[in-house]
Amino acid sequence: MKFVDYATIYLKAGDGGRGAVHFRREKYVPRGGPDGGDGGRGGHVIFRATHELNTLLDFRYKREYRAEGGAHGQKQKMHGRDGKDLNLPVPVGTMIKDAVSGDIIADLDHDGAEVVIAKGGRGGLGNSHFATSTRQVPKFAQPGEEGAELNLILELKLLADVGLVGLPNAGKSTLISVVSSARPKIADYPFTTLVPNLGVVKPEHGRSFVVADIPGLIEGAHRGVGLGFQFLRHVERTSLLLHCVDVSEMGDGDPVENMRTIDSELAKFSPELLNKPRVVVGTKTDIAGNKERQKQLEALCKKERIAYFAVSAATGTGIKKLVTYLAAALKK
Numbered sequence: 498m499k500f501v502d503y504a505t506i507y508l509k510a511g512d513g514g515r516g517a518v519h520f521r522r523e524k525y526v527p528r529g530g531p532d533g534g535d536g537g538r539g540g541h542v543i544f545r546a547t548h549e550l551n552t553l554l555d556f557r558y559k560r561e562y563r564a565e566g567g568a569h570g571q572k573q574k575m576h577g578r579d580g581k582d583l584n585l586p587v588p589v590g591t592m593i594k595d596a597v598s599g600d601i602i603a604d605l606d607h608d609g610a611e612v613v614i615a616k617g618g619r620g621g622l623g624n625s626h627f628a629t630s631t632r633q634v635p636k637f638a639q640p641g642e643e644g645a646e647l648n649l650i651l652e653l654k655l656l657a658d659v660g661l662v663g664l665p666n667a668g669k670s671t672l673i674s675v676v677s678s679a680r681p682k683i684a685d686y687p688f689t690t691l692v693p694n695l696g697v698v699k700p701e702h703g704r705s706f707v708v709a710d711i712p713g714l715i716e717g718a719h720r721g722v723g724l725g726f727q728f729l730r731h732v733e734r735t736s737l738l739l740h741c742v743d744v745s746e747m748g749d750g751d752p753v754e755n756m757r758t759i760d761s762e763l764a765k766f767s768p769e770l771l772n773k774p775r776v777v778v779g780t781k782t783d784i785a786g787n788k789e790r791q792k793q794l795e796a797l798c799k800k801e802r803i804a805y806f807a808v809s810a811a812t813g814t815g816i817k818k819l820v821t822y823l824a825a826a827l828k829k
């Protein structure tokens with residue numbers, strides 16, 4: 498069970514080609530001068546953000562990347578060919594850090610964002626550059642410069658508008674599957690969702706927005722218990738948190754306590770998370786539940802000025818109202 502939004506990789510840009518040592522040899526030209534050409538530049542390694550990807554999975558399978566070297570210089574002052582640049586597509590929202598210092602090198606936060614992360618080495622100068630009046634037969638040329646070499650950490654924070662949080666089994670994936678075209682795995686056991694799912698919601702009015710469904714959180718998530726921790730950073734960048742609480746009799750424990758457990762994990766992970774606009778959604782209302790407990794949850798939300806909606810993803814009750822509310826809240 499591996500998380501796919503984090504990868505450590507090694508990159509090497511192409512080395513520059515060597516400059517050539519060569520002397521002109523032509524009929525009837527008794528002593529031709531030096532004509533060694535320059536080496537080509539090594540290929541750069543370039544990252545480019547694209548909406549077509551949404552995980553860093555590829556970088557977990559292949560962890561070494563090398564761009565092509567420049568070709569060596571040739572006789573007759575012929576320049577060696579430049580090495581091909583290596584273009585690596587990454588999902589929008591990928592942050593690139595130096596693996597040693599941890600410094601952020603680039604943050605590719607929009608479609609098409611590009612960064613030349615490792616520069617190819619310059620090609621060496623051929624011996625034709627080194628002839629002077631006193632040194633007419635230079636028997637040397639420059640070597641090519643080495644391509645840059647880097648160890649990097651790639652980190653992806655999904656760029657979603659709405660982050661779905663809640664205990665395992667709360668119905669998060671089911672909700673995203675009825676409001677968007679995402680089709681995540683749904684099952685009646687905890688930790689069904691292992692990696693985040695993104696879904697685009699198209700409300701009747703207003704712009705589309707992106708919802709991220711992350712694996713269930715449990716107590717201690719902020720310390721790394723369960724699967725929660727790696728995923729919490731995904732919701733850091735969302736504009737709104739949607740907290741699913743199972744209010745049916747199928748749900749374990751008390752909805753109010755369950756809500757507090759998640760709130761406390763969010764606060765411990767980053768106090769700012771709780772400053773985000775939040776919506777609490779009581780789920781699975783088609784299954785009988787304890788009305789008293791539902792009322793308590795609703796009352797708590799009212800007290801804390803958090804919007805509350807009761808929905809059933811199974812029957813569709815309350816879903817439209819929720820989507821309309823989200824669309825309006827995101828417009829602000």
Ligand SMILES: Nc1nc2c(ncn2[C@@H]2O[C@H](COP(=O)(O)OP(=O)(O)OP(=O)(O)O)[C@@H](O)[C@H]2O)c(=O)[nH]1
Binds near residue numbers: 666668689691810
């Ligand atoms: N009857 C009914 N069952 C629901 C509803 N929503 C979810 N369920 C069921 O609840 C169980 C858990 O749903 P999931 O959507 O997988 O829950 P989750 O929050 O994504 O769970 P994790 O990924 O494990 O954190 C599944 O068996 C769903 O079929 C609902 O509105 N009504």
Ligand SMILES: [Mg+2]
Binds near residue numbers: 671711
């Ligand atoms: Mg799920």
